Amino acid sequence: xxxxxxxxxxxxLRQSFSPVSTELGKDLWPAVLHKLEARPTPVPWYDWALIGxxxxxxxxxxxxxxxxxxxx
Amino acid sequence: MDLLQRFALGEIDxxxxxxxxxxGDIYAWVxxxxxxxxxxxxxxxxxxxxxxxxxxxFRPDGSFAAWSRRIATNLALDYLRRKRPERSLxxxxxxxxxxxxxxxxxxxxxxxxxxxxxPAKLQVAATLALVEEQPYDEIASALGISVxxxxxxxxxxxxxxxxxxxxxxxxx
Numbered sequence: 279x280x281x282x283x284x285x286x287x288x289x290x291l292r293q294s295f296s297p298v299s300t301e302l303g304k305d306l307w308p309a310v311l312h313k314l315e316a317r318p319t320p321v322p323w324y325d326w327a328l329i330g331x332x333x334x335x336x337x338x339x340x341x342x343x344x345x346x347x348x349x350x
Numbered sequence: 351m352d353l354l355q356r357f358a359l360g361e362i363d364x365x366x367x368x369x370x371x372x373x374g375d376i377y378a379w380v381x382x383x384x385x386x387x388x389x390x391x392x393x394x395x396x397x398x399x400x401x402x403x404x405x406x407x408f409r410p411d412g413s414f415a416a417w418s419r420r421i422a423t424n425l426a427l428d429y430l431r432r433k434r435p436e437r438s439l440x441x442x443x444x445x446x447x448x449x450x451x452x453x454x455x456x457x458x459x460x461x462x463x464x465x466x467x468x469p470a471k472l473q474v475a476a477t478l479a480l481v482e483e484q485p486y487d488e489i490a491s492a493l494g495i496s497v498x499x500x501x502x503x504x505x506x507x508x509x510x511x512x513x514x515x516x517x518x519x520x521x522x
Contacts, residue, residue, distance in 0.1 A: 287508050288480050291465070294458040295481050298385050300378035306391065307369050310398045317399070 354410040369398055376422050382482045383426040397422040416491055423492040430470040464514035476507035
């Protein structure tokens with residue numbers, strides 16, 4: 279394949295596809311806001327896991343609450 | 351505190367300002383890839399939603415435009431992967447006038463058919479580089495790869511496309 283072949287296929291592709299308008303016809307902020315309200319940011323699973331592990335540790339070793347509070 | 355720092359901290363007003371500033375750029379990039387205005391609008395909204403969700407990963411000293419374009423490109427790629435081959439890239443709008451009559455209608459149809467059967471990664475690189483004539487460095491940045499890798503994908507796209515066209519009996 280040479281430069282001429284590349285140029286040829288480039289030209290054929292350009293002729294085969296109509297140009298698309300890249301102008302955005304409307305403001306998308308209302309749709310974005312709606313989506314943000316409808317799908318709040320989920321709490322990641324590892325945060326829930328951390329909370330669970332911490333609760334378990336504090337339940338079985340309550341004195342660690344003081345150690346934890348000291349390091350806060 | 352500047353706009354990007356406020357956005358990174360989750361201020362919705364700062365995000366709204368960024369959306370109004372960049373939505374046109376993001377849409378223009380996505381519609382070049384998917385070539386369907388309705389789909390491109392949906393993907394732009396999804397991109398902006400993901401941007402807000404990932405705001406803590408954004409470095410305020412970085413480029414918001416480049417970051418948003420990267421997220422948009424990944425979403426467009428996912429869309430092409432999911433939708434192939436039944437409804438895919440480069441569906442000619444009804445009544446559209448071809449830019450040139452040199453390539454006949456049937457041949458153009460076969461070329462589009464062959465093109466939409468390319469792997470999504472090759473399709474995106476070839477569409478942006480060959481059809482839309484976007485600069486290689488911008489394509490590379492949006493895809494998160496090197497300029498050399500973009501050139502390689504375009505080269506492979508041309509090679510595969512040529513083979514598919516030969517199988518369809520089309521000699522460009």
